[in-house]
Amino acid sequence: MNVRKFHAPTPREALRAVRAAFGEDAVVLSTRAVDGGTELMAIAPADMEALLAPAASEPTVASSQPVPPASTRSAPSAARSASASSAANPSVAAAASAAGFAAAAAHATDTLRDELKDELRSMRGLLETQLATLAWNGRQPEEKALALRVMLAAGFSAGLARYIAENMPTTAVAAKDGGKTWMRDIIARNLPLFAGDERLIEQGGVFALVGPTGVGKTTSTAKLAARCVARHGAARVALVTTDGYRIGAFEQLRIYGKLLGVMVHSVRDGADLALALGELRQKHVVLIDTAGASQRDRMVVEQIAMLSAGGGRVQRLLCLNATSTVETLDEVARAYRGDGLAGCLLTKLDEANSIGGALDVAIRHKLPISFVADGQRVPEDLHVADRKRLLERAFAPSGDLRLFGLTNGDLPLVAANSAAAMRDPLLREVQLG
């Protein structure tokens, strides 16, 4: 059994030492303030599992319990299965009854163990929340607090913002700009890009724009088609819509197709799509417009299956509306991810107060950004995603931080509320240097 004490000047540092010694799933047993800092008692997860599991040498309930008399049998199923043969063979009946009793006891032990685990988990969550609150209660350097506030104001999730701010190295804290350049570099380095012009326009292929309702899929499809036509000519481009059942949906794309001189095909299901793609295989670029589906609708799954029927040739681009909250965009990315999701396209940047939420989702879900749309005009308001411009836009002062942003006094609350988000495994993949 490996229970160890950890001393550190701050609770956060103590917790970090615990994690360094026992890993992410370490269980903290107690914490108290001592002279010169904090003392934590912690145990390794494997030892905690061993504590909770019945020891191999310990006699099990099944073998140690005397067989209860037939009248006290507690497991109804055992009683039922034993009853047929008990009259003929009493020893068979006793064995069956014992087995049932043991099964019931084992079930009770499992339930108790699960309850204990849940209890420990919630205690750990509570402790992490309290430690995070303490850590941000005036104990973090002003530079880290400012970096966290700036990222939150830019729309980044509290989890990612805290992860980056808390890991700011001392050299960056001591830098003239208080770590601002470091923070922006980390975000820039982790921002995946798709090289839209090169991969979509030059290389070509079959691309489907997917996403929730009204995010700008049809408009963006038309903008992309116009870009392709300008590069390769109308004869080498085709438009397909899977949105055949909503009134006016086909018509909307057909009008754009007519303006561009591009044929528009409507398909109903996977087989239809496979057939259409076979006929269109000579085209350089095929763009598929899809029906909008809420991320909570099971239609999303059906749509992914339908697009997969294209023989794995269809690359899906997820349209992310930059005006949505980071929580909504995160939910969208989780619903739409899967094989064939090649990247994303950010829409409505012109309407968004901040775009940090969209960048955050692209970073955590590793969704390369292909293009950005910043208006309704076809084709003018579509641009290849550019790292520098996106960073500038994300951190352009969109409001007075003193009026709309958080104060240092709010940070302990933010930290407390983001304790669970900090355990998101996607965060561990963010490169910090």
Ligand SMILES: Nc1nc2c(ncn2[C@@H]2O[C@H](COP(=O)(O)OP(=O)(O)OP(=O)(O)O)[C@@H](O)[C@H]2O)c(=O)[nH]1
């Ligand atoms: N401001 C702004 N409006 C946009 C942008 N992209 C699309 N829109 C507008 O958003 C509205 C919805 O656009 P659509 O292209 O029809 O959206 P959709 O995703 O195809 O919608 P559904 O097919 O109904 O799911 C239209 O009024 C577009 O003009 C953009 O980048 N900025």
Ligand SMILES: [Mg+2]
């Ligand atoms: Mg549409």
